[in-house]
Amino acid sequence: MPGQTIDAFHRGSFFLVQPARGGHRAGMDALALAAAVPSGFAGRLADLGAGAGAAGLAVASRCPEADIVLVENSPIMAGHARRSLDLPENTRLGGRVMVLEADVALTGKARTAAGLADNSFDFAIMNPPFNAEIDRATPDDLKRQAHVMADGLFEAWLRTAAAIVRPRGGVAIIARPVSLGPILAALAGRFGKAQIVPVHARSDAPAIRAVLRATRGARGELSLMPPLILHEGSGGGFSERAEAINAGQASLFGD
Amino acid sequence: MPGQTIDAFHRGSFFLVQPARGGHRAGMDALALAAAVPSGFAGRLADLGAGAGAAGLAVASRCPEADIVLVENSPIMAGHARRSLDLPENTRLGGRVMVLEADVALTGKARTAAGLADNSFDFAIMNPPFNAEIDRATPDDLKRQAHVMADGLFEAWLRTAAAIVRPRGGVAIIARPVSLGPILAALAGRFGKAQIVPVHARSDAPAIRAVLRATRGARGELSLMPPLILHEGSGGGFSERAEAINAGQASLFGD
Numbered sequence: 001m002p003g004q005t006i007d008a009f010h011r012g013s014f015f016l017v018q019p020a021r022g023g024h025r026a027g028m029d030a031l032a033l034a035a036a037v038p039s040g041f042a043g044r045l046a047d048l049g050a051g052a053g054a055a056g057l058a059v060a061s062r063c064p065e066a067d068i069v070l071v072e073n074s075p076i077m078a079g080h081a082r083r084s085l086d087l088p089e090n091t092r093l094g095g096r097v098m099v100l101e102a103d104v105a106l107t108g109k110a111r112t113a114a115g116l117a118d119n120s121f122d123f124a125i126m127n128p129p130f131n132a133e134i135d136r137a138t139p140d141d142l143k144r145q146a147h148v149m150a151d152g153l154f155e156a157w158l159r160t161a162a163a164i165v166r167p168r169g170g171v172a173i174i175a176r177p178v179s180l181g182p183i184l185a186a187l188a189g190r191f192g193k194a195q196i197v198p199v200h201a202r203s204d205a206p207a208i209r210a211v212l213r214a215t216r217g218a219r220g221e222l223s224l225m226p227p228l229i230l231h232e233g234s235g236g237g238f239s240e241r242a243e244a245i246n247a248g249q250a251s252l253f254g255d
Numbered sequence: 256m257p258g259q260t261i262d263a264f265h266r267g268s269f270f271l272v273q274p275a276r277g278g279h280r281a282g283m284d285a286l287a288l289a290a291a292v293p294s295g296f297a298g299r300l301a302d303l304g305a306g307a308g309a310a311g312l313a314v315a316s317r318c319p320e321a322d323i324v325l326v327e328n329s330p331i332m333a334g335h336a337r338r339s340l341d342l343p344e345n346t347r348l349g350g351r352v353m354v355l356e357a358d359v360a361l362t363g364k365a366r367t368a369a370g371l372a373d374n375s376f377d378f379a380i381m382n383p384p385f386n387a388e389i390d391r392a393t394p395d396d397l398k399r400q401a402h403v404m405a406d407g408l409f410e411a412w413l414r415t416a417a418a419i420v421r422p423r424g425g426v427a428i429i430a431r432p433v434s435l436g437p438i439l440a441a442l443a444g445r446f447g448k449a450q451i452v453p454v455h456a457r458s459d460a461p462a463i464r465a466v467l468r469a470t471r472g473a474r475g476e477l478s479l480m481p482p483l484i485l486h487e488g489s490g491g492g493f494s495e496r497a498e499a500i501n502a503g504q505a506s507l508f509g510d
Contacts, residue, residue: 177477177478178476178477180435180477180479181436181439181440181443181477184435184436184439185439187436188436195461196432198453198479198482200481205481206450206478206479206480206481207478207479207480210479221431221432221433222432222435222436223432223433223461223462224435224453224462224482225461226458226459226460226461226482227479227482
């Protein structure tokens with residue numbers, strides 16, 4: 001189809017049908033998020049706001065006992081995800097991955113009716129779609145407005161995650177550091193034992209992302225983990241750890 | 256006096272009269288907090304919960320145009336601070352440092368009457384006294400109770416900081432990572448453009464502290480800065496950067 005591409009991930013372990021251009025193309029964010037899931041994970045995982053399915057497929061590729069539901073509200077992106085699952089190259093994973101067209105922000109009975117029942121998942125991951133968009137809203141007023149909307153979305157999405165994930169199940173989220181306040185506020189009373197891995201493009205620059213993982217109903221304390229540095233040396237190359245995550249050969253939290 | 260010691264800091268640039276034992280002895284926390292103040296800082300700075308005065312004296316020692324008020328509620332610790340200022344070794348600093356015996360959690364007129372007037376400082380730093388204490392309260396219930404009290408204290412202390420620091424003035428706080436949620440919540444609407452430096456004992460272990468700096472009334476976003484690693488190599492020695500901070504020769508945020 002014109003306007004779409006088929007791209008290899010995890011060094012050819014799975015493929016993704018994506019829009020040819022625009023902010024919705026998957027990359028390091030999706031792979032770093034997927035790497036937050038323990039390598040030995042077995043069970044049912046929801047990829048909330050899955051887009052074309054990069055993060056969910058990356059989990060399916062690395063965790064052979066994971067069943068994945070790609071939850072996506074945009075019919076266009078859900079269509080890309082379905083075409084990804086239909087690719088012959090993804091036969092190995094397709095049987096364990098399904099697409100659910102639903103709005104993550106739904107609540108109560110509407111959420112259940114959409115296919116997101118309470119306590120029906122062992123893990124939820126999310127890469128909220130506005131992450132990359134806010135910086136482009138040039139005027140300051142628009143940017144502030146976008147942030148307020150974003151803060152509300154974290155509350156709504158983590159509320160859904162807390163509902164659909166069973167007690168002691170996990171949640172992982174990738175976001176910009178500016179969102180840590182609203183995220184920690186939305187986690188309170190729902191998820192505990194949170195761990196944050198700051199993601200830096202280079203070791204001497206501020207973090208561009210934070211990956212946070214937490215456990216539903218746990219009481220443990222928040223930890224700040226050693227950062228993930230994407231690029232090392234004077235060239236543009238990836239660091240060894242980033243390469244391993246790109247290749248689907250490492251988890252972000254060492255498990 | 257029995258039960259107290261006189262200790263050198265910043266390689267002999269200033270000295271501190273301290274209790275001989277117990278959790279109130281100053282160390283790396285106070286020096287890392289002081290290092291959050293820009294080296295070129297000039298103006299009036301409040302060290303809230305100053306203890307024997309280590310952090311405030313460290314700022315006075317590194318910033319020759321800083322005037323410091325050590326705010327301490329415990330008469331015993333305020334007494335140590337006064338004796339520190341009276342040491343002949345501290346003559347160079349004494350004229351720019353004073354002790355104010357007051358409760359940081361005071362509000363409104365009581366706070367003003369205690370000597371903490373609104374908008375009367377250019378910067379406030381704080382190393383809340385419970386940081387080191389909570390882990391020792393062995394039973395889980397006590398620990399949780401201590402955390403709840405600690406969370407309330409962050410709100411009260413940052414409320415005071417927001418009152419006494421002038422617009423565009425600064426605040427810096429050192430705390431355990433577990434407190435980042437309550438701290439970010441207490442900053443909201445008061446201080447912006449926050450920067451966090453995680454402090455790790457070793458590069459492969461979770462952070463033991465976080466130093467956060469923010470600007471009153473600023474709208475900038477939260478940043479996660481590269482971490483401070485205290486120890487490097489297989490020995491117990493300090494890293495170069497930690498040595499420089501211990502010696503009063505470096506600021507934590509590169510300014």
